[in-house]
Ligand SMILES: Nc1ncnc2c1ncn2[C@@H]1O[C@H](COP(=O)(O)OP(=O)(O)O)[C@@H](O)[C@H]1O
């Protein structure tokens with residue numbers, strides 16, 4: 093047996109230990125690869141620089157970061173299980189260098205096989221992913237292609253990852269303390285300490301993080317609170333601070349607070365000495381301490397997954413609303429005074445609509461542009477034109493005095509507190525010759541988002557008096573009830589009118605915005621679910637991996653307990669409670685984190701996402717329960733083998 | 738010739754709460770000797786053996802193996818030293834589960850990069866000596882405790898070490914298997930002349946040694962030499978042990 097044969101045999105025959113590591117590597121590679129197949133698809137690649145490519149590209153990077161982390165943690169757990177084996181080898185005179193070579197060879201062997209298997213499985217699934225993606229994008233069908241680039245990228249990236257990890261991890265093994273290695277992973281007889289101050293810090297950090305997330309909602313409740321809220325708002329990078337607080341708080345939660353709670357349980361003799369409580373409480377203290385980093389990571393990953401999925405889910409369910417708000421009319425054509433073909437163009441549009449059998453209402457408005465003293469453009473529309481549109485949009489009719497003005501928002505997400513143009517008290521027109529008092533703010537966009545910044549409504553009488561006319565636009569808006577079917581017409585019109593001509597005319601339709609938004613949001617949804625699922629599966633695998641790793645140590649303890657008369661039923665209870673804590677505490681904490689992260693999202697989205705939150709959390713609860721029961725039953729089956737002896 | 742010399746060895750464990758596991762141990766072992774180390778549980782036997790094994794540096798004092806202090810070597814040098822000069826046998830065998838019995842035995846030669854043909858030759862020799870030729874292709878879970886320990890011994894001597902170290906080699910075996918193993922140790926010591934140091938708390942096993950050293954609470958307590966009769970030696974060992982005052986349990990301790 094040569095050294096290389098030895099390394100090879102070691103991997104080949106030790107499937108039980110290597111399998112978990114191998115499978116998680118295969119899984120990671122498969123996911124990365126499938127995503128790369130999407131990314132390099134000729135159709136998507138041809139739209140280089142587009143939003144889709146960008147989103148998919150960034151997702152691939154996120155998956156990459158996750159992969160490195162995941163493989164690294166897997167390999168660490170894997171090396172830990174084998175510390176005894178390493179101890180034996182070292183005592184037989186293996187040099188630290190040889191040990192590093194062994195681990196390196198093993199890792200490369202597992203890595204190469206995992207890359208081949210991962211890509212092969214990925215090839216099978218990529219067809220499925222491509223189908224999914226193409227139906228989402230309404231690209232017709234993204235045909236299957238042989239993804240040479242994706243294969244090269246995946247193989248290249250993962251060879252690098254495995255090389256890096258194979259080079260780094262062997263250094264983690266503490267080759268100088270053979271005795272510790274020989275004794276196995278850890279001793280259960282050491283005392284577990286915790287700090288009350290750090291436990292309080294955990295509560296404080298989590299609490300203030302949550303408070304910061306909610307703070308925009310807490311405004312206007314009481315004066316003291318308001319000052320706090322304003323203080324938080326003035327902090328730079330609130331989100332970063334908030335996230336840091338919650339992340340550190342989570343870590344302390346597992347490293348200190350949970351231990352403190354278990355200690356309190358231990359001191360409660362009535363509880364502690366009852367039935368099997370003693371067994372699981374004392375054991376859990378060690379479990380949590382040994383797995384602090386893992387529990388922490390699982391919680392953070394789950395929170396990210398839950399938030400991503402809730403976020404994209406919420407975004408996609410508001411997409412129709414949003415494009416309605418962005419484009420209150422199905423089509424709007426705006427012409428400059430220098431456009432000689434205005435009437436012809438309007439005729440083209442209307443004939444096209446007529447010939448396709450669309451019913452429509454036309455709203456024509458005139459808008460004057462001036463430049464105010466501060467060089468800001470001001471757009472002016474007269475009251476009768478405004479009311480005309482207001483009627484179509486179901487807004488109240490306005491009656492303005494000759495020295496009054498009404499501001500109209502230019503974006504859907506307007507915020508009177510923050511958009512300065514909307515909070516002006518007075519408006520000066522014609523270089524101060526006409527002075528108007530702002531009577532209020534219209535509730536909605538009346539053309540489409542982004543058109544006519546700083547738009548002011550004035551009475552018809554005042555409008556006629558305006559002398560300084562830098563530009564006079566004619567804007568035609570069409571309300572088409574059957575707008576969802578106007579894509580074909582729009583495409584035909586684009587052939588005739590193009591997108592517009594600078595300084596002459598331009599036009600915009602709701603359907604195009606809707607489709608674009610819809611597509612982007614579907615991709616978001618796809619990516620979000622993809623990432624969420626991966627992160628969650630990854631988190632679950634970490635837990636599973638750990639339990640698997642711990643089994644070997646547990647074995648001796650349970651054999652001993654079985655000998656002194658612990659029944660299988662009791663063993664089931666003890667193991668069940670422990671696994672439940674490891675599975676559900678991170679889930680619950682992650683859900684709470686998500687709730688507060690969503691609170692931040694909500695202020696951006698301007699609509700309630702609570703429903704989506706509960707749907708997502710509920711779905712994951714189901715998944716988690718399934719995961720829990722399958723892991724528990726495998727674990728118990730394994731233990732059962734020892735009790736009957 | 739002195740194979741092993743311990744000079745004023747002390748070992749203190751712990752940082753805040755210090756515990757002295759060995760105190761001022763002096764010991765000289767000549768080439769070819771078969772020495773037993775005995776003492777009550779917790780008296781420091783394993784610690785002493787680990788100090789000799791080059792895997793647990795003493796807090797103070799000097800270890801000389803074949804005239805050189807292994808703790809002064811740098812790590813790759815030390816690995817070479819262990820690989821070529823030392824052989825280990827443990828209570829729980831410490832075989833590698835992924836390897837066959839034969840592969841386990843040749844592992845020290847593999848680590849040292851020997852020719853495959855040399856490995857095969859030596860494997861046959863040593864397997865014959867230990868009477869395990871017919872299990873060489875089996876895996877560790879397919880053999881009995883006695884066979885496992887014989888495998889471990891084969892692994893410990895295949896490279897003809899200078900010093901064979903064993904920590905309770907019979908601790909996990911029934912009395913029949915324990916006897917077989919001790920007979921083998923004696924035979925190997927006699928035939929190959931390998932210096933052997935064995936920790937045990939079984940007086941029967943200890944009676945196969947030439948000399949038994951007793952320690953108590955980390956200190957040297959007594960030392961007795963074997964005369965012509967093993968039976969008489971066994972009785973002497975029992976006498977010292979009863980004076981030593983280890984709990985009765987210790988003498989026949991069976992681990993779970
Ligand atoms: N790694 C260690 N850390 C702290 N104390 C130890 C360690 N190893 C052994 N001891 C202590 O040293 C003493 C001697 O242990 P050991 O040599 O294993 O005894 P024996 O093998 O004779 O039963 C014991 O009291 C034990 O608790």
Ligand SMILES: [Mg+2]
Pocket residue numbers: 782783784
């Ligand atoms: Mg011992």
